[in-house]
Amino acid sequence: MTRADGSSVAVSTVFLDLDDTICRHPTSGADRLADAFDAAGVEPFFDGSDVRRWLPEVSADTLLGLRENCFGAIADERGRERADALAVARAYEDPDPTDVEFLPGAEAALDRLGATHDLALVTNGGRGTQTAKLRALDIADHFGAFAFAGSDHAVKPDPEPFDHALAAMGATPAETVHVGNSLRSDVAGAHAAGLRSVWLEESGTVGEYDPHHTIGSMRDLCDPPWV
Ligand SMILES: [Mg+2]
Structure with missing residues (x-):
């Protein structure tokens, strides 16, 4: 400096x-996202590239909040139900640390x-x-x-x-x-x-x-x- x-x-x-x-x-993030759609019972409507594109656009105080806002923004963009996006965000499981x-x-x-x-x-x-x-x-x-x-x-x-x-x-x-x-x-x-x-x-x-x-x-x- x-x-x-x-x-x-x-x-x-x-x-x-x-x-x-x-x-x-x-285990890749893509696999975990697919698992989250599956667990939430929601037909996949976005992928990791959408998440990487939207993550810089949102903010939140917690990591779950960040995921909810990010997935929710994608749902808005796609004309999908926000509730589906939130369900996927909550079903997204962080892997075994x-x-x-x-x-x-x-x-x-x-x-x-x-x-x-x-x-x-x-x-x-x-x-x-x-x-x-x-x-x-x-x-x-x-x-x-x-x-x-x-x-x-x-x-x-x-x-x-x-x-x-x-x-x-x-x-x-x-x-x-x-x-x-x-x-x-x-x-x-x-x-x-x-x-x-x-x-x-x-x-x-x-x-x-x-x-x-x-x-x-x-x-x-x-x-x-x-x-
Ligand atoms: Mg990092």
């Missing part, structure tokens, strides 16, 4: 998102970054669910602080979970970068809190947000783009 006088502040602290940045579920795997390069990136930087986790998700994932991956020890947004804090992109992690780490925004896969949650959230952003690129995603750095794989963090 460049100061007003032109000198630079070294990055000491790295915040990381969890889902689809460090880890993912072997212990059934997670590392994204390629993520484990090595944590080891590499952890040796040279202070790390904190800033994730949208329930404390219990996300903690179970950290345990399953055996990576909790890497982090000096945790912000469970949507559970203990407002959902990203609200700056509150980032501010909490900054305070817990005793770090300033200027010396901190945030790494995540979502332009809306991670990049916009980091910018709202005054942090530099590293976007783990998701193919097919376009948005109005402009990350400071873009990486194609978590492997790229072994040679940090902000240095």
Whole structure:
């Protein structure tokens, strides 16, 4: 980060998102959406591409609320019953939190970054669910602080979970970068809190947000783009 006088502040602290940045579920979101339609008894009328398109357009204080507003907006767009969309949103089951795997390069990136930087986790998700994932991956020890947004804090992109992690780490925004896969949650959230952003690129995603750095794989963090 460049100061007003032109000198630079070294990055000491790295915040990381969890889902689809460090880890993912072997069961795809598309399969879970299909299961939710099935469980709600609603004929499928949208798919994951609709969700990705609408998610940046809605907001809510909880993850369920976000899903309801997103699915509801799609129903409005399609001229479908909003009640059907809400039923699907409520039937959508988050998968077994212990059934997670590392994204390629993520484990090595944590080891590499952890040796040279202070790390904190800033994730949208329930404390219990996300903690179970950290345990399953055996990576909790890497982090000096945790912000469970949507559970203990407002959902990203609200700056509150980032501010909490900054305070817990005793770090300033200027010396901190945030790494995540979502332009809306991670990049916009980091910018709202005054942090530099590293976007783990998701193919097919376009948005109005402009990350400071873009990486194609978590492997790229072994040679940090902000240095
Ligand atoms: Mg994510």
